[in-house]
Amino acid sequence: MNYSMFQCPRDIIYGEDAVDLTGAKSLKLGKRVLIVTGKHSSKKTGALDRVSDSLKKSGLEYVIFDKVESDPSVNTVRLGVETAKEKNIDVIVALGGGSALDAAKAISMVSTNGGDILDYEKKAPEIEGIPIVALPTTAGTGSEVTKYSIITDTERKIKMLIGNDFLIPKVAILDPNLTKMMPPSVTAATGMDAFTHAVEAYISKAAQPMCDVYAVKAIELITSNLIKAVLKEDDMEARSNMLLGQMYAGLAFSNASVALVHAMSRPLGAYYKVPHGLANALLLPEVMRFNRAACSEKFKFIAKTMGENIEGKSTREASYLAIESIKNLFSETGLPKSLKEVGVDKDNFDKMAKDAVENKSTTLNPRKPTLGQLIEIYETIY
Ligand SMILES: [Fe+2]
Known part of the structure; x- marks a missing residue:
């Protein structure tokens, strides 16, 4: 069946x-x-x-x-x-x-x-x-x-x-x-969490057409409204679209699961109390780089959904544009850029990677990681 x-x-x-x-x-x-x-x-x-x-x-x-x-x-x-x-x-x-x-x-x-x-x-x-x-x-x-x-x-x-x-x-x-009363840093971190839900639901091994509809719409809404909502507290149009977008992302991942970003961000919360959205935001570009080759067609579509011009580009070129676009979005939020900045030290990378590799969300990631690769990702964003 x-x-x-x-x-x-x-x-x-x-x-x-x-x-x-x-x-x-x-x-x-x-x-x-x-x-x-x-x-x-x-x-x-x-x-x-x-x-x-x-x-x-x-x-x-x-x-x-x-x-x-x-x-x-x-x-x-x-x-x-x-x-x-x-x-x-x-x-x-x-x-x-x-x-x-x-x-x-x-x-x-x-x-x-x-x-x-x-x-x-x-x-x-x-x-x-x-x-x-x-x-x-x-x-x-x-x-x-x-x-x-x-x-x-x-x-x-x-x-x-x-x-x-x-x-x-x-x-x-x-x-x-x-x-309305959310401070900009919370708007930024929670918005990146929602964005991560949408991307991971779309590329996870459990992705399915009924969820893709919501995931793609969420990527579109969040890309065009997150920075507006961060910069202007009373931009009600942006806030409304963000609320809708994060709900769509919720519907998508609740039925299709999240993946490696979430598996790796949970230990950051458990060991160092890094807020969930911020932990995801820090991990997302690098984990996407790790995943790209395993789902380049989907990355190409993410690039298009985020407003990148993919015309005349090969799937490989367009899929790299998705990573660039995600990196730019993250950078514009003004959130901290490294694990070091948020008080994480390297001592627990081994343990954290072990927790992440055993996490259920990892089994639904489009590319299966080794323990060493996860440690490498933590080190790259340190
Ligand atoms: Fe999340």
């Missing part, structure tokens, strides 16, 4: 002021709401007030769980599960960047399936979690539409990738106004 499958939330709502639908959508799923969010930003930006007001208007009771740190830990998930059980929660509103959304998904899954979050590193959940209404406040992870959650085990210094259909939120609400 050879088939493709495409999964996504039941409702995806996109547009300015869509946040005001949170109450009405949650009401269809339950009565007692747990808002899962970060410690500060959703309060500072007013996003939490907008969500709370909408829930109140729909007559819903809610409890706020605002303990999610960046790179949420197993302990945060445990605390969230305790709160959800204590308060008899039957719907979760996830509000924030990828961290808040990922924590909410893990809390939802463990609350109904039982056990501890660590159990799910190896086993799959058997039943639906508490239904989730997800509202992203950054434009990057696409977590509001994906089946993935990344939870950090701080003791083992491992970022656990948990992937399951039951983790897909029921409703995704994308309101560009919620992303």
Whole structure:
């Protein structure tokens, strides 16, 4: 049997002021709401007030769980599960960047399936979690539409990738106004994360036509809007397009997987707390150079999608243009340019490469790397 499958939330709502639908959508799923969010930003930006007001208007009771740190830990998930059980929660509103959304998904899954979050590193959940209404406040992870959650085990210094259909939120609400307060460095890093999702979904061994449509559109939208959104906080057209683009990228990689960039960036987060988007951005050009020959036709199309003139060029020439274009995009974001600049030292390259080579995302990379090649990539961008 050879088939493709495409999964996504039941409702995806996109547009300015869509946040005001949170109450009405949650009401269809339950009565007692747990808002899962970060410690500060959703309060500072007013996003939490907008969500709370909408829930109140729909007559819903809610409890706020605002303990999610960046790179949420197993302990945060445990605390969230305790709160959800204590308060008899039957719907979760996830509000924030990828961290808040990922924590909410893990809390939802463990609350109904039982056990501890660590159990799910190896086993799959058997039943639906508490239904989730997800509202992203950054434009990057696409977590509001994906089946993935990344939870950090701080003791083992491992970022656990948990992937399951039951983790897909029921409703995704994308309101560009919620992303307005993102500082330029966060816009840049999360935007490069989304760009990486699109590229990796497009070239991964699990790529399929239903995902390609979204991946290619995401590459196009992000290429033409990322720098505008970084340079001008209130460019709402650019912000809206970035939010849409990162959601498309989320749909693509949730159904077609990411690849080597993500496998190599997770150890950078686990060992050195390099923000996920920044780690991907640093790795992407060099990993693409490594992958180019294995999928040059696709690289040619990426170059075209990014606006490069490929007319009269051979596949080989055009595929190199894709790498150049990606390098230029990364350079214009103003993000740090080397691992050294972000506080990484060479001591752990061996261990990090070992983690990456064993990572599931590596098996779906178009070119199979050796341990030595991964160390070389880390060294090149050092
Ligand atoms: Fe990512």
